[in-house]
Structure formats: structure tokens, C-alpha cells
Amino acid sequence: MPSRLSHLLAVVSTSLLLCACSSVSLNQAPVEDRNPQPPKAAAQAPASAASTPAAEVKPPPGAENAGKPGYYTVKPGDALIRIALDNGQSWRDVAKWNNLENPNRIEVGQVLRVVPPGVDPSAVTARPIASAPKVETRPLDAKPPVASASAASAAAPTPAPPREAPPKETASSDDDGLAWGWPVSQPVSAGFDEQRNKGLDFAGKPGDPVLAVADGRVVYAGSGLRGYGNLVIIKHNNTYLTAYAHNRAMLVEQDQVVRKGQRIAEMGSTESDTVKLHFEVRKLGKPVDPAKLLPAR
Numbered sequence: 001m002p003s004r005l006s007h008l009l010a011v012v013s014t015s016l017l018l019c020a021c022s023s024v025s026l027n028q029a030p031v032e033d034r035n036p037q038p039p040k041a042a043a044q045a046p047a048s049a050a051s052t053p054a055a056e057v058k059p060p061p062g063a064e065n066a067g068k069p070g071y072y073t074v075k076p077g078d079a080l081i082r083i084a085l086d087n088g089q090s091w092r093d094v095a096k097w098n099n100l101e102n103p104n105r106i107e108v109g110q111v112l113r114v115v116p117p118g119v120d121p122s123a124v125t126a127r128p129i130a131s132a133p134k135v136e137t138r139p140l141d142a143k144p145p146v147a148s149a150s151a152a153s154a155a156a157p158t159p160a161p162p163r164e165a166p167p168k169e170t171a172s173s174d175d176d177g178l179a180w181g182w183p184v185s186q187p188v189s190a191g192f193d194e195q196r197n198k199g200l201d202f203a204g205k206p207g208d209p210v211l212a213v214a215d216g217r218v219v220y221a222g223s224g225l226r227g228y229g230n231l232v233i234i235k236h237n238n239t240y241l242t243a244y245a246h247n248r249a250m251l252v253e254q255d256q257v258v259r260k261g262q263r264i265a266e267m268g269s270t271e272s273d274t275v276k277l278h279f280e281v282r283k284l285g286k287p288v289d290p291a292k293l294l295p296a297r
Contacts, residue, residue, distance in 0.1 A: 062098070062111030070121030074110045081225045085233065087114040088241055088285035090219035092254075176239055178214045180294050181260050183244060183279050184267070191291070198287035199243070199280035202267075206275050210244050210265040212258045213279075213294070221250045228278070229270025234258060241285075245278040246270050 065071045072083055080103045084091035095103040097113045106112070115121045186208070190201035216236035223230050228245040232252060235241050248268025258264055269275045281290040 060107055060109035065111045070113060070115035072112050072114045074106050074108055076108050080106060081220060083112065085282065086285045088282055089114055090235060176237055178236055179260055181213050182294055183211050183213050184208065184277055192289040199278055200290050202277045204267045204275055206248055206268055208267040209263045210247060210267055210277055212260055212262045212264050213242055214260050216258060218252045218254055218256045218258060221252055221254050227271055229272060232265050239283055241282040243280040246272040246276055
């Protein structure tokens with residue numbers, strides 16, 4: 001009996017010893033597998049980030065002029081044509097003043113000069129430019145000059161003396177001596193609204209003549225400004241631009257000198273749901289009510 005008990009105790013002792021050894025092994029293995037590599041990787045990440053110098057952020061062109069008078073900071077969705085129109089300039093002049101190799105590539109945050117170099121942005125001068133001798137007239141209208149002149153005179157109403165019309169509060173000074181006329185013979189279909197309609201609308205038929213309202217030079221003729229369709233912009237002096245939108249055909253080209261009453265386009269419906277002329281007057285780039293400048297009918 002004692003021998004059996006001794007044998008049983010020996011077996012139990014051996015089993016407990018084996019279990020104890022097995023228990024230590026299971027506790028150690030996961031710790032060894034988990035610790036070595038991850039802490040080193042985690043420790044290396046900040047060191048790597050710290051050792052790599054921060055990437056240099058190059059400021060956009062002209063950033064040193066941001067906020068200065070006579071400069072404009074490009075915003076998302078901007079186009080050079082729109083920037084030039086809103087500042088009363090030709091887009092080609094703006095491109096030249098800023099040494100833009102590709103006028104279609106401007107970046108958000110870029111600062112553009114929108115006044116001629118050497119000109120005080122706060123000084124307003126209004127010297128007529130329509131008679132500049134260096135610009136060659138290149139009419140695109142296929143009709144003979146006599147026919148064009150007669151068409152223009154037939155379409156243009158006979159204006160009353162604008163300087164004597166009492167309702168025109170700004171006619172004596174704000175027009176800078178320009179002899180204004182109407183762009184079409186049709187009545188106004190939608191008036192000026194500073195928020196919703198930055199000019200006057202005139203309903204008409206396809207091909208109705210569109211006339212220059214004053215002497216000037218064409219600074220844009222194209223369809224690159226969204227919402228305006230085929231657009232003609234005329235610069236009359238350093239103060240005023242006029243814009244003629246949604247044309248079916250444009251009968252002038254850029255840099256062409258035009259005269260008051262000259263046929264410059266044909267009324268159409270490009271980027272419009274109806275045939276109409278949308279006409280704007282910009283004073284130093286800001287839309288103003290054309291009805292305050294045009295002569296009484």
C-alpha cells in the first residue's frame with residue numbers, strides 16, 4: 001500500500017511539474033512575438049518624419065502684390081477675360097502686363113496687375129482712344145461700306161440731344177464727352193438690375209443689326225466667357241467699356257476701330273433660350289445702368 005501511494009505521488013508530482021513548465025512557455029511566447037518589431041517601427045516613424053525637411057511651398061506669382069491697389073488676386077472659377085472685363089481692361093493688355101505666356105493658364109492665388117505699369121490706380125483719366133492712328137481698321141462685314149452705312153442709319157434711331165435731357169443726371173459729366181447711341185432699334189425687354197441683370201436686354205429676330213453705341217476699339221470678339229455666347233466688347237476710353245452678348249454673328253474682330261452706329265454684330269441666341277441682345281456698360285469695370293447714359297428716344 002505504501003508503495004502504491006508513493007508511486008501515485010510520484011506520478012502526480014511529475015504531471016504538476018510538466019504543467020508548470022508548459023504554463024511558463026505559453027505565457028512567454030506571445031510577448032516575444034509582439035514586442036520586438038512593432039516598437040522599432042513605431043519609433044522609427046517620428047524619426048523619419050523629423051529627419052525629412054518640410055516641402056517648400058512656392059508662393060503663387062505676384063503674391064507680394066496681394067491687396068495693393070491696381071492688382072487682382074485670382075479666385076476659383078476666374079477667367080482672364082472676366083477679370084479684364086471687371087477691371088475695364090483688354091485681356092491682352094492684362095496678359096502683357098503680367099508676362100503671361102498662356103492667358104488660359106492662371107492659378108488660384110495668383111496676383112495680376114490690372115492697371116497699366118506706371119499708372120496710379122487711384123487716378124482716373126478718360127482720354128478717347130477710338131482715333132488711335134496705329135490701329136488698322138479691318139471690317140469683316142461682307143456688305144459694301146455704303147450698304148453697311150445705310151443699314152446702320154436705318155436701324156439706328158435719330159437721337160434727341162442727349163446733353164439737354166434733364167432726366168440724364170450723369171450725361172453731362174459721367175459720359176466723358178462720348179456721343180452715346182442705342183445698340184438696337186428695339187425697345188428694352190429687361191431693365192438693369194445690379195444683382196440679376198447687369199445691363200439691358202433687347203428682344204429681336206435672328207440677324208437684326210447690333211450697333212456700336214460710341215466710337216471705340218474692339219478689345220474682345222469671341223465666345224470664351226460663359227453665359228454670354230458670342231460676345232463683342234468695345235473699349236471707348238480709359239473709363240468705359242460696352243459689351244454686346246448672344247450674337248448670331250460677329251462682324252468685327254479684335255483691335256478693330258469702330259464708330260458710333262457701325263454694325264458690329266447680328267442678334268442671335270448663343271447661350272440664350274431666346275433671340276436677344278444683352279448689352280452692358282462698364283465704368284472702370286463696374287456695371288452701370290446704360291439707361292442713364294443713352295440718349296432719350
